[in-house]
Amino acid sequence: xxxxxxxxxxxxxxxxxxxxxxxxxxxxxxxxxxxxxxxxxxxxxxxxxxxxxxxxxxxxxxxxxxxxxxxxxxxxxxxxxxxxxxxxxxxxxxxxxxxxxxxxxxxxxxxxxxxxxxxxxxxxxxxxxxxxxxxxxxxxxxxxxxxxxxxxxxxxxxxxxxxxxxxxxxxxxxxxxxxxxxxxxxxxxxxxxxxxxxxxxxxxxxxxxxxxxxxxxxxxxxxxxxxxxxxxxxxxxxxxxxxxxxxxxxxxxxxxxxxxxxxxxxxxxxxxxxxxxxxxxxxxxxxxxxxx
Numbered sequence: 001x002x003x004x005x006x007x008x009x010x011x012x013x014x015x016x017x018x019x020x021x022x023x024x025x026x027x028x029x030x031x032x033x034x035x036x037x038x039x040x041x042x043x044x045x046x047x048x049x050x051x052x053x054x055x056x057x058x059x060x061x062x063x064x065x066x067x068x069x070x071x072x073x074x075x076x077x078x079x080x081x082x083x084x085x086x087x088x089x090x091x092x093x094x095x096x097x098x099x100x101x102x103x104x105x106x107x108x109x110x111x112x113x114x115x116x117x118x119x120x121x122x123x124x125x126x127x128x129x130x131x132x133x134x135x136x137x138x139x140x141x142x143x144x145x146x147x148x149x150x151x152x153x154x155x156x157x158x159x160x161x162x163x164x165x166x167x168x169x170x171x172x173x174x175x176x177x178x179x180x181x182x183x184x185x186x187x188x189x190x191x192x193x194x195x196x197x198x199x200x201x202x203x204x205x206x207x208x209x210x211x212x213x214x215x216x217x218x219x220x221x222x223x224x225x226x227x228x229x230x231x232x233x234x235x236x237x238x239x240x241x242x243x244x245x246x247x248x249x250x251x252x253x254x255x256x257x258x259x260x261x262x263x264x265x266x267x268x269x270x271x272x273x274x275x276x277x278x279x280x281x282x283x284x285x286x287x288x289x290x291x292x
């Protein structure tokens with residue numbers, strides 16, 4: 001397989017767990033057993049119980065702008081525009097034939113599709129129909145897979161910078177529309193790591209590529225691990241995939257339509273998550289998060 005070449009590229013290099021590459025031409029979160037549902041995994045269940053669900057408009061907007069624009073490590077190419085799919089997204093898994101992981105992946109995709117109103121995303125029946133390809137690999141094969149995807153020079157840079165457990169990236173056109181995404185997930189690091197990586201990398205492969213350390217509620221913060229599609233990140237993805245937010249928009253263009261879009265997104269996320277207090281400046285938004 002020939003190596004991929006990058007005339008222009010942007011890299012997101014987190015401090016732990018994941019690695020994402022964005023390119024302005026090529027852009028880049030055992031035995032088969034019945035897979036555990038997210039709510040049955042203690043590490044996820046405890047995070048769901050402690051989850052903060054009420055946010056002010058400014059808190060939501062900050063996270064959206066910080067993740068939808070920019071890239072953590074910029075080599076070349078523009079990163080000051082909205083990047084998103086403008087076509088239906090179809091996901092297909094290749095690599096290690098782990099039926100349990102494929103079932104979990106399908107659940108993640110279905111969950112994303114159910115919670116992001118204007119995103120058409122589903123599993124594909126074959127690789128040829130997919131514009132998001134998920135490569136399932138053993139942890140011991142991850143280094144070799146990174147080299148296959150990114151070439152020996154960048155693979156060496158990745159290995160010397162961090163010890164990733166998952167990766168993602170996408171290819172976009174001159175209109176900043178994403179055309180294809182690749183996700184690499186390890187299958188043998190446990191249920192929590194697999195689900196945490198699957199959600200983060202699939203969601204970032206849809207556009208919000210930039211990590212942020214300033215927002216403590218998003219899975220796109222390297223210090224945060226979720227394992228499920230949290231309310232805050234539902235806001236980010238629903239804003240991104242609202243039809244009024246278009247690929248190629250600048251920050252100022254987005255800010256001009258955000259108030260109207262956010263009002264509709266709030267109503268949708270509240271309905272999907274049975275939220276009772278979902279208004280800007282709700283007094284509960286200013287209270288400390290209550291943990292069990």
